[in-house]
Amino acid sequence: MTAAVVVRGAVKSYGAHRVLDEVDFIARAGEVTAIVGPSGSGKSTLLRAINYLEPLDSGYVTVQGELIGVRLHRGRLHQLSERAILRQRSRIGFVFQNFNLFPHLSVLENVIEAPITKGVPKPQAVARAQELLVKVGLKDKAGAYPRQLSGGQQQRVAIARALALEPDLVLFDEPTSALDPELVGEVLTVLRDLAAAGTTMVVVTHEIGFARDVADHVVFLDAGRIVEQGPPRQVLLAPEHARTREFLGKLV
Amino acid sequence: MTSSPPLPAVAEPVEEAELLSHEVVPLRHPWRWVATAVALVLLAQAVHALVTNSAFQWAAFGYWFFRPVVLDGLWLTLQLTGLAAVFGLLGGIVLALMRLSRNPVLRAVAWGYIWLFRSIPLIVLLLFLANVTALYSTLSLGIPFGPSFVEFSANDLLSFYFVAVLGLSLNEAAYAAEIVRSGIISVDQGQLEAAAALGLPKSRQYRRIILPQATRAIIPSYANQLIGLLKGTSVVYITSLLELFGVVQTQASVNSGQIIPLLVVGTIWYIILTSLLSVVQYYLERHFSRGALRTVPPTPFQRLRASLRTVGVAR
Ligand SMILES: Nc1ncnc2c1ncn2[C@@H]1O[C@H](COP(=O)(O)OP(=O)(O)O)[C@@H](O)[C@H]1O
Ligand SMILES: [Mg+2]
Numbered sequence: 001m002t003a004a005v006v007v008r009g010a011v012k013s014y015g016a017h018r019v020l021d022e023v024d025f026i027a028r029a030g031e032v033t034a035i036v037g038p039s040g041s042g043k044s045t046l047l048r049a050i051n052y053l054e055p056l057d058s059g060y061v062t063v064q065g066e067l068i069g070v071r072l073h074r075g076r077l078h079q080l081s082e083r084a085i086l087r088q089r090s091r092i093g094f095v096f097q098n099f100n101l102f103p104h105l106s107v108l109e110n111v112i113e114a115p116i117t118k119g120v121p122k123p124q125a126v127a128r129a130q131e132l133l134v135k136v137g138l139k140d141k142a143g144a145y146p147r148q149l150s151g152g153q154q155q156r157v158a159i160a161r162a163l164a165l166e167p168d169l170v171l172f173d174e175p176t177s178a179l180d181p182e183l184v185g186e187v188l189t190v191l192r193d194l195a196a197a198g199t200t201m202v203v204v205t206h207e208i209g210f211a212r213d214v215a216d217h218v219v220f221l222d223a224g225r226i227v228e229q230g231p232p233r234q235v236l237l238a239p240e241h242a243r244t245r246e247f248l249g250k251l252v
Numbered sequence: 253m254t255s256s257p258p259l260p261a262v263a264e265p266v267e268e269a270e271l272l273s274h275e276v277v278p279l280r281h282p283w284r285w286v287a288t289a290v291a292l293v294l295l296a297q298a299v300h301a302l303v304t305n306s307a308f309q310w311a312a313f314g315y316w317f318f319r320p321v322v323l324d325g326l327w328l329t330l331q332l333t334g335l336a337a338v339f340g341l342l343g344g345i346v347l348a349l350m351r352l353s354r355n356p357v358l359r360a361v362a363w364g365y366i367w368l369f370r371s372i373p374l375i376v377l378l379l380f381l382a383n384v385t386a387l388y389s390t391l392s393l394g395i396p397f398g399p400s401f402v403e404f405s406a407n408d409l410l411s412f413y414f415v416a417v418l419g420l421s422l423n424e425a426a427y428a429a430e431i432v433r434s435g436i437i438s439v440d441q442g443q444l445e446a447a448a449a450l451g452l453p454k455s456r457q458y459r460r461i462i463l464p465q466a467t468r469a470i471i472p473s474y475a476n477q478l479i480g481l482l483k484g485t486s487v488v489y490i491t492s493l494l495e496l497f498g499v500v501q502t503q504a505s506v507n508s509g510q511i512i513p514l515l516v517v518g519t520i521w522y523i524i525l526t527s528l529l530s531v532v533q534y535y536l537e538r539h540f541s542r543g544a545l546r547t548v549p550p551t552p553f554q555r556l557r558a559s560l561r562t563v564g565v566a567r
Contacts, residue, residue: 092449096442096449113452
């Protein structure tokens with residue numbers, strides 16, 4: 001398996017606060033990588049660095065071997081133009097904790113917005129969107145507006161929207177944390193289906209059961225550093241570090 | 253499912269069947285009817301006073317209301333309002349985007365413009381522009397500080413009509429800019445992030461995601477601004493342009509004793525135009541509330557029809 005995402009020496013500070021401290025991270029193609037860790041440990045920052053929503057102070061990110069947000073020229077990294085960055089982002093799906101659907105557009109319009117912008121002919125984009133809505137179990141909701149849907153349904157639309165450009169990789173930032181407990185299952189089911197279909201995913205999550213069953217690789221982040229990582233059986237069931245054990249103990 | 257739990261004890265034991273068989277009598281609102289009656293009596297008195305007071309000279313009102321000279325003034329008011337609204341809004345959008353841009357020079361320029369034109373009273377601005385001949389005798393088109401290609405005498409260029417449209421638009425743009433900016437910053441930051449994460453180009457992010465959502469917040473304030481502009485056009489009479497108020501003013505001065513009916517004519521026309529704007533505002537707001545509300549509320553007509561139907565049923 002090849003590396004879909006490589007993060008090397010990632011450092012990010014807000015003022016004096018080092019949110020990411022020399023993070024090295026790899027996510028393999030076709031695998032599910034789960035990032036777990038306490039609140040404020042830098043999980044979102046790491047995820048957002050991968051699609052350059054959050055530029056790093058130093059270190060670099062590559063996706064499918066391509067540098068993100070910067071290019072190497074004469075031994076220095078130069079920031080790419082806004083257009084080039086946006087083009088790179090269109091290959092990376094992103095699912096937010098609070099969905100961020102466009103409330104004034106219907107479900108179908110939300111899903112086809114990015115493909116249409118990229119020049120996919122409308123009939124083709126609509127057909128693809130309808131397929132995706134079937135996949136996430138919402139084929140009857142194409143004409144609805146986001147606020148007319150439950151949280152779980154909104155998050156499934158957001159997943160369809162992230163998949164519409166057939167990205168190389170999908171990033172999920174706590175996709176079930178804003179949901180009522182009885183709605184978590186329907187979203188996790190969609191994630192399981194995607195994983196089974198071989199989608200490359202990086203998922204920040206507090207759902208330890210999901211990480212244990214679905215993830216191929218688990219990364220435990222604490223205070224901006226990776227404390228330990230490995231297969232879920234090892235990190236989640238037999239953690240080496242006291243810090244990991246303490247965190248997992250609190251969740252159960 | 254058939255073994256329902258016993259009802260909680262009420263003062264006297266009540267048969268469940270009896271409770272189930274009764275309809276609920278809606279709460280009555282006697283004071284609402286009293287208030288309605290009082291309001292109607294006061295309204296009738298006011299109308300009576302208006303109609304019967306001879307000072308209003310309703311016959312003269314009828315004479316003036318559709319006079320061509322009045323309609324010409326009305327037409328000019330509409331033109332000035334329309335042009336200043338369009339140029340003002342376009343300028344306002346540009347200024348708002350400049351104020352929100354990452355370029356500090358653009359931000360400063362926009363801030364300075366808004367500061368200046370909100371500080372100058374409109375009437376002073378119009379007088380300045382009308383007397384611009386005294387300030388600059390020629391305006392030239394060419395390379396800044398370099399050779400010029402075309403020269404205008406300021407006198408030819410700045411007809412009073414042009415002065416009025418320019419002055420109103422410059423003033424309007426400063427206010428519109430702040431209204432547009434307030435709408436844009438009211439859009440949730442997450443919307444921009446989602447658009448950026450999808451890789452939508454900046455222009456498309458604004459056109460398709462931000463502005464439509466900002467518009468919902470902009471419409472009520474901008475409608476206010478437009479109504480202010482509509483009536484504010486009356487100050488251009490100081491440049492001797494005869495819009496609605498200018499006509500009323502001049503006709504009153506040449507037709508003695510007609511000032512009250514003429515003022516009423518002007519007032520009623522302003523009321524009509526404002527009412528039309530309010531109706532347009534209502535439907536625009538409804539259109540842009542798409543998706544913001546779970547269900548769009550009925551229009552007044554739909555509500556009226558529904559309430560007539562209920563009254564019919566109640567009888
Ligand atoms: N824009 C910002 N300015 C200042 N501090 C920030 C900002 N964004 C995040 N932080 C801080 O960085 C730390 C890590 O944040 P985050 O990556 O969101 O953590 P997590 O997702 O693991 O909860 C937190 O302490 C947070 O307060
Ligand atoms: Mg987070």
